[in-house]
Amino acid sequence: MHTYNQLSVSVAPDVVLGENVTIVQPCNIYGCSIGNDCFIGPFTEIQKNVTVGDGCRVQSHTFICELVTIGANCFIGHGVVFINDVFANGGPAGGDKSLWRPTKVGNHVSIGSNATILPVSICNNAVIGAGSVVTKNITVPGVYAGNPAKLVRHL
Amino acid sequence: MHTYNQLSVSVAPDVVLGENVTIVQPCNIYGCSIGNDCFIGPFTEIQKNVTVGDGCRVQSHTFICELVTIGANCFIGHGVVFINDVFANGGPAGGDKSLWRPTKVGNHVSIGSNATILPVSICNNAVIGAGSVVTKNITVPGVYAGNPAKLVRHL
Amino acid sequence: MHTYNQLSVSVAPDVVLGENVTIVQPCNIYGCSIGNDCFIGPFTEIQKNVTVGDGCRVQSHTFICELVTIGANCFIGHGVVFINDVFANGGPAGGDKSLWRPTKVGNHVSIGSNATILPVSICNNAVIGAGSVVTKNITVPGVYAGNPAKLVRHL
Numbered sequence: 001m002h003t004y005n006q007l008s009v010s011v012a013p014d015v016v017l018g019e020n021v022t023i024v025q026p027c028n029i030y031g032c033s034i035g036n037d038c039f040i041g042p043f044t045e046i047q048k049n050v051t052v053g054d055g056c057r058v059q060s061h062t063f064i065c066e067l068v069t070i071g072a073n074c075f076i077g078h079g080v081v082f083i084n085d086v087f088a089n090g091g092p093a094g095g096d097k098s099l100w101r102p103t104k105v106g107n108h109v110s111i112g113s114n115a116t117i118l119p120v121s122i123c124n125n126a127v128i129g130a131g132s133v134v135t136k137n138i139t140v141p142g143v144y145a146g147n148p149a150k151l152v153r154h155l
Numbered sequence: 156m157h158t159y160n161q162l163s164v165s166v167a168p169d170v171v172l173g174e175n176v177t178i179v180q181p182c183n184i185y186g187c188s189i190g191n192d193c194f195i196g197p198f199t200e201i202q203k204n205v206t207v208g209d210g211c212r213v214q215s216h217t218f219i220c221e222l223v224t225i226g227a228n229c230f231i232g233h234g235v236v237f238i239n240d241v242f243a244n245g246g247p248a249g250g251d252k253s254l255w256r257p258t259k260v261g262n263h264v265s266i267g268s269n270a271t272i273l274p275v276s277i278c279n280n281a282v283i284g285a286g287s288v289v290t291k292n293i294t295v296p297g298v299y300a301g302n303p304a305k306l307v308r309h310l
Numbered sequence: 311m312h313t314y315n316q317l318s319v320s321v322a323p324d325v326v327l328g329e330n331v332t333i334v335q336p337c338n339i340y341g342c343s344i345g346n347d348c349f350i351g352p353f354t355e356i357q358k359n360v361t362v363g364d365g366c367r368v369q370s371h372t373f374i375c376e377l378v379t380i381g382a383n384c385f386i387g388h389g390v391v392f393i394n395d396v397f398a399n400g401g402p403a404g405g406d407k408s409l410w411r412p413t414k415v416g417n418h419v420s421i422g423s424n425a426t427i428l429p430v431s432i433c434n435n436a437v438i439g440a441g442s443v444v445t446k447n448i449t450v451p452g453v454y455a456g457n458p459a460k461l462v463r464h465l
Contacts, residue, residue, distance in 0.1 A: 002325060005332040009352045015157060022160040026181055026336055028352050028370070042164045042183050043198050043216075043353050045370050045388075057247075060183070060200050060218055061236075061353075063370055063388045063423070075247040078200075078218045079236050081371075081389050081423040087437050087453070090465045091420050092367075092385040110246050113218070113236040114271040114288075116424040116441035127242050131271035131288035131302055133424075133441035143242070147302045147441055147457045155245045170312060177315040181336055197319045197338050198353050198371075212402075215338070215355050215373055216391075230402040233355075233373045234391045265401045268373070268391040269426040269443075282397050286426035286443035286457055298397070302457045310400045 009045075018054060032064075035072065053107065067102040067119070074105060077113035077130065084119055112145075125155065164200075173209060187219075190227065208262065222257040222274070229260060232268035232285065239274055267300075280310065319355075328364060342374075345382065363417065377412040377429070384415060387423035387440065394429055422455075435465065 009028035018036035023029070027040060031048025034040065038052060041060035046052070050064050053072035058064065061079040068082045084100040085093045093099035101119035105111075109122055112130030122128070122138045129145025129152070138144060143153040164183035173191030178184070182195060186203025189195065193207060196215035201207070205219050208227035213219070216234040223237045239255040240248045248254035256274035260266075264277055267285030277283070277293045284300030284307070293299060298308040319338035328346030333339070337350060341358025344350065348362060351370035356362070360374050363382035368374065371389040378392045394410040395403045403409035411429035415421075419432055422440030432438070432448045439455030439462070448454055453463040 002323075002327040004321075004327050005330070007332065007334040009334060009336065011159075013157075017157040017159050020160070022162065024162040024164060024183070026164065026352075028334070042181075042200065043371070045352065061198070061216060061234075061371060061389075077236075077238075079216075079234060079371075079389060079424075081387075081440070083387075083423055083440050087420050087422070090435070090437055090453070091418065108246065110242050112242070112271075113238055114234075114269070114424070116422075118440060125245070127245055130236070130238050130273060143245070166314075168312075172312040172314050175315070177317065179317040179319060179338070181319065197336075197355065216353070216371060216389075232391075232393075234371075234389060263401065265397050267397070267426075268393055269389075269424070280400070282400055285391070285393050285428060298400070 014048075024060075041078070059113070066097075067100055068105070069102070070105040071107035071109065071124070073108050075110040077111055077115065079114040080111050080117065081115075082117045086118060115149075127155065169203075179215075196233070214268070221252075222255055223260070224257070225260040226262035226264065226279070228263050230265045232266055232270065234269040235266050235272065236270075237272045241273060270304075282310065324358075334370075351388070369423070376407075377410055378415070379412070380415040381417035381419065381434070383418050385420040387421055387425065389424040390421050390427065391425075392427045396428060425459075437465065 012030035016033040023040045024042040028045040032050040034052045035054035037055045039057045043061045046064045047066045051069045055073040058076045059078040063081045065084045067084045104121045106124035108125045111128040114131045116133045125141040127143040132149040133147040135148040167185035171188040178195045179197040183200040187201045187205040189207045190209035192210045194212045198216045201219045202221045206224045210228040213231045214233040218236045220239045222239045259276045261279035266283040269286045271288045280296040282298040287304040288302040290303040322340035326343040333350045334352040338355040342356045342360035344362045345364035347365045349367045353371045356374045357376045361379045365383040368386045369388040373391045375394045377394045414431045416434035421438040424441045426443045435451040437453040442459040443457040445458040
């Protein structure tokens with residue numbers, strides 16, 4: 001038999017949880033802070049130092065990496081992936097976290113399923129269409145869609 | 156230790172299954188109907204009131220939401236995500252299911268991996284390319300690809 | 311109660327593993343070969359006959375299908391999906407593997423999260439942007455992004 005370093009997903013004891021949080025397992029959640037009245041779907045991963053505000057839904061299959069901050073009352077769809085490493089030097093930053101960049105999501109933001117979120121700032125009340133790739137800061141509320149995501153409708 | 160409402164994925168007892176269905180766990184399948192001779196891969200979620208016809212394959216990492224109906228002999232690739240809420244009012248419908256919209260997939264439809272399917276109707280024998288975002292009804296058999304998906308080849 | 315053929319994900323005994331491999335479960339890994347010093351994240355599937363070279367990271371939610379060969383020191387992001395069946399005859403190849411096509415990823419290749427990789431060859435040192443759909447061979451090192459992926463920056 002082969003041998004390997006075997007880890008398993010968990011809701012780690014160091015996670016800070018608010019009141020009335022529902023988590024569907026299996027999921028991999030560690031070192032982060034999740035506010036009151038949140039729902040976290042299955043097959044999700046939320047990494048350390050992430051903050052998720054009150055009243056958020058994080059749907060199944062979503063991955064939230066370090067350096068992401070999510071405001072209150074946000075909806076993060078299924079299969080959404082956040083990114084902190086843009087391969088600035090032509091490849092992964094590896095252990096050099098000085099190359100990582102943060103993402104800040106405001107309040108009442110809705111991110112459609114299968115969206116990909118590069119390290120950006122997204123303002124309050126923005127709506128990101130399903131399957132979009134967000135590559136730039138979003139500073140005006142509206143509906144953004146496409147690859148790369150562009151404003152398709154004002155709100 | 157923190158406390159939270161802990162749920163786990165399952166194949167719920169209320170699922171209606173045909174003959175000769177294979178399911179790879181873990182997956183989260185509840186309240187739906189799955190026909191004969193289907194294969195359901197791991198890390199999938201199929202919500203209540205979904206119907207999957209006979210002879211379908213639903214590959215790993217795929218999410219099928221409420222109000223989706225899939226015909227017979229369809230191939231749903233890996234990481235495919237269906238959507239019923241288009242944020243019509245600038246945000247999630249939440250509990251107001253009157254804002255949700257249905258998706259109907261015909262027979263012998265093939266949906267490539269990582270595709271995103273907005274609430275649409277897809278005709279028999281259509282082929283959706285991998286990574287596509289389908290935003291409009293597909294009424295003519297053919298190969299559709301891109302974001303948004305467009306006809307790239309007649310069949 | 312319904313009955314069905316119940317399978318579960320695993321790291322199968324037939325997997326060939328190098329030294330110092332870390333695997334986060336649950337994942338579905340079978341019949342493949344994984345080199346030394348690799349990391350395999352949770353919610354991944356790696357199919358039979360896949361080869362992953364030394365020093366690679368395969369992040370969470372990624373699916374690597376048969377006929378994929380990955381070189382050394384590659385970074386495969388989260389939610390990446392490889393494809394071997396391009397529905398050449400207007401639908402899935404099914405059991406006819408003569409219709410499947412291989413993918414070869416070189417060394418020091420970085421593939422961004424949520425990327426979709428059609429059956430292609432990717433040269434050493436290429437960088438694929440997050441959310442991209444790679445439809446053609448990549449023969450010149452550089453950064454490729456979009457759907458379909460195009461060269462956006464030389465390295």
